[in-house]
Amino acid sequence: MDSFVWDKDRKSRTGIAEAVFCNSKSDADLAAIIEYNMMQKSSVLFTRMTIEQWQVLPSSFQEKLDYDQASRTAILNFVKPKERSSDVCIVSAGTSDLAIAKEAQRTLAFNGYCAPIYADLGVAGLWRLIEKLDDIKQHKIVIALAGMEGALFSVLSGLVDMPVIAVPTSVGYGVSAGGQAALTSALASCSPGILTVNIDNGFGAANAAIKIIKQFHPVTVA
Template sequence: MDSFVWDKDRKSRTGIAEAVFCNNKSDADLIAIIEYNISHHSSVLLTRLSPTQWAMLPAAVQEKLDYEAASNTAILNFIKPESTSSDVCIVSAGTSDLAVAKEAQRTLAFNGYHAPIYADLGVAGLWRLIDKLDDIKQHKIIIALAGMEGALFSVLSGLVDMPVIAVPTSVGYGVSAGGQAALTSALASCSPGILTVNIDNGFGAANAAIKIMKQFHPVTGV
């Protein structure tokens, strides 16, 4: 019995191609999925591909993939975005949020969008966010990432006129509870215009931004 059924029509149906969530997949299943897509000349995004999983892949498979350890992502048949301009940017509260921020960035890149990251702009040093605010306002959608108490979401949304997609991260300790405090903060914010995805879900935030952008600027390619 096959261990997977590839949804080849997902992009035409939803606008977003099927991706491979690698966490908890066996090495054999992961290799089978990748080799299936190699044989079909597909472009595929793999998320949560740990360094250990990457090391277990055969060299012939590794050669086909563009792997980025910082985001735990790999892309089969990667075509880098041609444009350096973008309607979306990514803002992280702390350097500890960068793995999830880079997952969002790579998801956007796979779908043809360049998205700069503005890192380490949390409210503990509010001047850092203020210094970058003019640059951030050049974009039309913001993906914001924060752990701890998640204050960045409310502060940022209160300073800009574009939607903020909040990504609570599992950064913090004690009552931060693996991102639960930041998630609650995002959902309970009194600042309007915040859309919230699951904890550490940079992939989901990027796809939400892509679906919004496609309503106005369709992208062809992958």
């Protein structure tokens, strides 16, 4: 029995190619998926790949994969974006949100979009956000990440004229409840124009941004 069935037509059907969520996959299943796509000469994004999963892969597989430990992503046959894009940027409330921010950034890069990260701009030091506001406003979409009480989403959306895609993160103490407080804050915000994805879902936020961008001008990755 095959352990996976590859959805090779997903990109033509939805605009987003199939990606591989590595969490809970066995080493054997992950290796089989990589081998299949190496034979197909496909470009594939792998998310939530731990360093342990990476280390047990054969060296011949590792040579074909661009692995980034910080974001826990790997890209098979990676074609880096050639030019910097002004379409989307990423704003994180704290340094602790950077792993998820980088997951979003790598997902965008896999799809041909360069996206800068503006890190550590949370509302505990509001001057930091204000200082970077002109740079953020140069973009068409902003992906915002925040844990704790998720105040960044409302504040940022109240200051910019582009859509804000909120990514609640599982950063915080006690009643932050693994991102539940930030998620509730994003959904309950009185600031209009916030779109919200699941907790720690940098991948989903990036894909939402890509689908919006493609309505205006598609990017083709060789």
